[in-house]
Amino acid sequence: MSEKVTRNRTHLLGGFLGGLTSAVALQPLDLLKTRIQQQKTNTLWSVFKSFDSPSQLWRGTLPSALRTSIGSALYLTSLNVMRTTLVKQKSWNHQSQLVTNKSSLLPHLSVYENLLTGAFARGVVGFITMPITVIKVRYESTLYNYKSINDSIKDIYKTDHIKGFFRGLLPTIIRDAPYAGIYVLLYEKAKEITPSLVPLKLLNDRNNGHFSSTTSTLINSSSAILAASLATTITAPFDTIKTRMQLQPNLFPSFLKAGMIIIQKENLRQLFSGLSMRLSRKAMSAGIAWGIYEELIKIT
Numbered sequence: 442m443s444e445k446v447t448r449n450r451t452h453l454l455g456g457f458l459g460g461l462t463s464a465v466a467l468q469p470l471d472l473l474k475t476r477i478q479q480q481k482t483n484t485l486w487s488v489f490k491s492f493d494s495p496s497q498l499w500r501g502t503l504p505s506a507l508r509t510s511i512g513s514a515l516y517l518t519s520l521n522v523m524r525t526t527l528v529k530q531k532s533w534n535h536q537s538q539l540v541t542n543k544s545s546l547l548p549h550l551s552v553y554e555n556l557l558t559g560a561f562a563r564g565v566v567g568f569i570t571m572p573i574t575v576i577k578v579r580y581e582s583t584l585y586n587y588k589s590i591n592d593s594i595k596d597i598y599k600t601d602h603i604k605g606f607f608r609g610l611l612p613t614i615i616r617d618a619p620y621a622g623i624y625v626l627l628y629e630k631a632k633e634i635t636p637s638l639v640p641l642k643l644l645n646d647r648n649n650g651h652f653s654s655t656t657s658t659l660i661n662s663s664s665a666i667l668a669a670s671l672a673t674t675i676t677a678p679f680d681t682i683k684t685r686m687q688l689q690p691n692l693f694p695s696f697l698k699a700g701m702i703i704i705q706k707e708n709l710r711q712l713f714s715g716l717s718m719r720l721s722r723k724a725m726s727a728g729i730a731w732g733i734y735e736e737l738i739k740i741t
Contacts, residue, residue, distance in 0.1 A: 459730030460513025474718035563621030616679030631664035669727035
């Protein structure tokens with residue numbers, strides 16, 4: 442088996458395990474965000490009171506885990522392929538440029554290259570995983586009384602055929618592509634700055650010049666949380682519009698119309714509904730997923 446195939450499998454595995462772990466652990470936050478966004482009158486407290494047992498907080502875990510694990514695996518692998526290819530094209534002696542800093546083995550690129558590769562990779566993967574996303578959102582909401590994932594698939598196809606599985610595609614791409622681009626840009630910058638904020642006693646280099654596993658995980662996870670928090674806040678309105686279009690396609694048939702209805706009939710602040718839940722989930726998800734991913738590609 443070639444080194445290239447082995448390396449890609451490592452990135453696939455790292456992305457899959459990181460995505461799966463974060464999806465299962467943080468599903469309650471994703472569920473709460475969907476319930477809050479589905480209509481103006483929903484508040485965090487009212488949503489909490491609607492649950493009969495704590496286990497209901499994990500409703501929709503299967504489609505969420507599938508979407509996040511598969512999506513993370515494809516995204517991180519394709520992102521690494523693009524970034525590594527760019528580095529190779531920029532210099533024959535690319536091996537010396539493959540490491541960004543002492544906490545990471547990922548390729549070193551410019552600000553614009555990080556922005557564009559992150560956005561492009563996430564946009565493509567967002568399109569591929571769109572059907573799972575629609576199923577997940579429908580299954581999490583209270584607007585559809587689905588008994589199983591199979592019921593949701595049948596109902597979506599019966600109502601809207603194939604196009605039903607791609608409802609909210611535009612706001613999803615507009616949300617995910619900029620989010621990923623901004624995230625990768627901020628993440629790489631944060632990894633350069635964070636070591637200066639870490640106590641000197643934790644900066645224990647290994648013989649190969651890299652930080653210890655504990656220090657690397659601390660730096661990478663902290664950088665991921667910071668980057669995800671900022672990127673999530675910036676792209677929050679697109680997430681609200683996407684959720685409304687997927688849950689109530691007749692009321693919110695298009696991206697522009699959905700945005701105008703929310704602003705005119707509700708208020709501008711409503712575009713940021715569920716932000717606290719999404720912010721918490723995305724920040725912790727990034728910290729978990731990227732922390733696992735960065736360390737796994739070092740040891741395999």
